[in-house]
Amino acid sequence: MGVQPGPGSGVLTLEVPDLVAERLLGPASGLPCSPADGTADSPKHEGRTGSEPGRLRPGVFDDTPVFDRCPVTLDHIRALRTLAPTADPLYLVFSASGGAEVLPLNTLERRLTKGWLGVLIAGASDLPASVIGPEEPEHNHDSEVRATQLPGRGQDVHDPHFGESLGLAEGRHRTLRQTYGTEARQLNPRLLALARGAHDLRSLDAGRPGGLPTEVWHGLLTEDRLNLAPFRKPGSNRRGSGSALPLGPLAAVQLYTTNANPLIEGKGHSPLCLHAQHSAAVVRGDDLLAVADLLARTDSDWCSKCGGYALRRLTDTQLSYYRAAHRLHDIKEQLDNQTGGPDADPSGVIACLDELATWQPADDADWCSSDSWQWQETVRELTRMAARSHAVTRPS
Numbered sequence: 001m002g003v004q005p006g007p008g009s010g011v012l013t014l015e016v017p018d019l020v021a022e023r024l025l026g027p028a029s030g031l032p033c034s035p036a037d038g039t040a041d042s043p044k045h046e047g048r049t050g051s052e053p054g055r056l057r058p059g060v061f062d063d064t065p066v067f068d069r070c071p072v073t074l075d076h077i078r079a080l081r082t083l084a085p086t087a088d089p090l091y092l093v094f095s096a097s098g099g100a101e102v103l104p105l106n107t108l109e110r111r112l113t114k115g116w117l118g119v120l121i122a123g124a125s126d127l128p129a130s131v132i133g134p135e136e137p138e139h140n141h142d143s144e145v146r147a148t149q150l151p152g153r154g155q156d157v158h159d160p161h162f163g164e165s166l167g168l169a170e171g172r173h174r175t176l177r178q179t180y181g182t183e184a185r186q187l188n189p190r191l192l193a194l195a196r197g198a199h200d201l202r203s204l205d206a207g208r209p210g211g212l213p214t215e216v217w218h219g220l221l222t223e224d225r226l227n228l229a230p231f232r233k234p235g236s237n238r239r240g241s242g243s244a245l246p247l248g249p250l251a252a253v254q255l256y257t258t259n260a261n262p263l264i265e266g267k268g269h270s271p272l273c274l275h276a277q278h279s280a281a282v283v284r285g286d287d288l289l290a291v292a293d294l295l296a297r298t299d300s301d302w303c304s305k306c307g308g309y310a311l312r313r314l315t316d317t318q319l320s321y322y323r324a325a326h327r328l329h330d331i332k333e334q335l336d337n338q339t340g341g342p343d344a345d346p347s348g349v350i351a352c353l354d355e356l357a358t359w360q361p362a363d364d365a366d367w368c369s370s371d372s373w374q375w376q377e378t379v380r381e382l383t384r385m386a387a388r389s390h391a392v393t394r395p396s
Contacts, residue, residue: 013036057070058070060072060076060120061076061080061120061123063126066094066119066121069119069120069121070119071117071118071119072093072108072112072118072119072120073112074109074112074113077105077108077109077112080105081105087105087123088105088123088124088125088126088187088191089104089105089124089191089206089211089212090102090103090104090123090124090191090194090195090204090212091103091104091105091108091120091121091122091123091124092120092121092122092123092194092197093108093118093119093120093121094118094119094121095116095117095118095119096117096118097116097117097118098118100121100197101198101203102194102195102197102198102203102204103203104204104205104206104211105206106206106207107203107206124187124190124191124193124194125186125187125190127190127193127194131193132189132190132193133172133189135176135185135189157323157326157327157329157330158327158330158352162323162326163314163319163322163323163326164319165222165224166222166224166226166311166313166314166319166322167313167314167315167316167319168196168313168314168315168316170222170313171192171218171219171220171221171222171313172189172192172219174215174218174219174222175188175189175192175215175216175218175219176188176189178214178215178218179213179215184213184215188213188215188216188219191212191213191216192216192219192220195212195216195220196220200254200288201220201221201254201256201282201312202256202282202283202284202286202288204282205281205282205283205284211281212281214280214281217271217272217280217281217282218272218280219313220312220313221256221270221271221272221282221310221311221312221313222310222311222313223270223272223273223306223307223310223311224311225307225311226250226253226291226311226322227326228291228294228295229242229243229329230242230243230245230325230326230328230329231243231244231245231246231247231250231295231325232244232295241333241336242329243325243328243329243332243378244374244378245325245328245329245374245375245378246370246371246374246375247291247292247295247371248321248325248367248368248371248375249315249317249318249321249361249367250291250314250318250321250322250325251290251291251292252290252291252292253290253291253311253312253314253318254288254289254290254311254312255288255289255290255291255293255294255309255310255311255312256270256271256282256286256287256288256289256309256310256312257269257270257271257286257287257289257302257308257309257310258270258271258273258276258277258285258286258287259287260287260289260300260309261287262299262300262301267301267302267303267308268287268300268301268302268303268308268309269302269303269306269308270303270306270307270308270309270310271283271286271310272306272310273303273305273306275303275305275306282310289309294309315363316362316363317361317362317363320359320361320362321359321361324356324359327352327356328353328356328378328379328382331349331352331353331382331386332378332382334349335349335382335385335386335389349386350383350386350387353379353382353383353386354383356379357376357379357380357383359375
């Protein structure tokens with residue numbers, strides 16, 4: 001069926017099969033319809049050249065093979081907004097100039113006015129349920145357990161769930177726990193999955209209204225703080241000595257704040273903070289930092305309530321490394337203080353160090369040679385300390 005905005009306000013020209021036309025023009029139809037003045041040409045493959053840019057032919061919003069897609073136009077977006085006021089907020093698109101991107105409809109409209117040429121690959125609602133995962137029950141005991149395991153609540157670094165609230169899995173749980181209504185519970189996990197593909201979350205700012213739901217932003221970001229003690233230099237941590245471990249996969253993890261410059265009036269807030277001007281959303285005017293930037297700074301002026309920034313949730317590899325670094329740092333502190341290791345069995349410390357020596361990214365992420373060497377050297381030094389320690393010795 002072809003759809004083209006008509007010359008009159010709110011008027012559409014529909015190209016439909018005869019049976020549908022008879023029903024629309026019949027007395028029982030609830031829509032005011034009248035026959036068109038002329039007969040439109042039937043849609044043909046060679047007709048998809050842009051000569052009739054306002055006509056919604058196959059290849060714009062459907063599942064036509066990618067190589068046969070029609071470039072999207074402003075008229076297509078306008079027709080979509082007319083026909084579906086609740087259209088997907090996000091689309092996966094492709095263009096020769098920008099490659100594959102995740103963009104809001106508002107951004108697409110702005111680009112099209114500047115001559116952007118690209119095709120729509122999929123909207124959020126097009127994503128298959130088989131890769132989104134099952135819905136989380138509304139009352140899940142695991143959710144209550146996770147709530148007691150947030151950073152800063154005394155969770156042991158050797159607990160396998162340590163730092164779980166920082167990860168992607170917890171982000172999805174958070175989105176579902178805050179989502180109500182059947183349609184939203186179907187759409188929000190798909191929006192979350194699509195939004196995770198955005199390189200810079202500020203590109204998802206669609207303005208007001210039209211932005212992502214608050215529940216999705218909480219799935220993308222967390223206000224929980226990273227504990228960077230393992231990565232600080234010795235003596236630089238007020239609560240204890242750092243271990244100078246490499247940031248590795250954590251170096252490029254993104255932080256979003258309303259103000260990263262302490263010389264500018266106003267403290268930095270998390271985009272999720274109630275004190276932020278556009279609460280619960282990242283907007284174009286926010287600042288973007290990386291964890292490596294945060295570790296190097298001493299001049300931050302953050303909000304005391306929210307900590308000043310929201311952290312982009314950690315991938316499985318990043319979370320695995322964060323846990324491993326804290327385990328190694330904890331062993332170093334124990335040995336430095338001569339109070340024994342974290343395991344009652346002295347041989348447990350050696351076994352733990354042997355395990356940490358084999359840490360590798362699980363998804364072939366970059367683990368550069370200098371970081372790997374520094375990690376291994378720290379493990380070797382702690383192993384030597386453990387062997388010499390009066391508190392921890394190798395069994396005979």
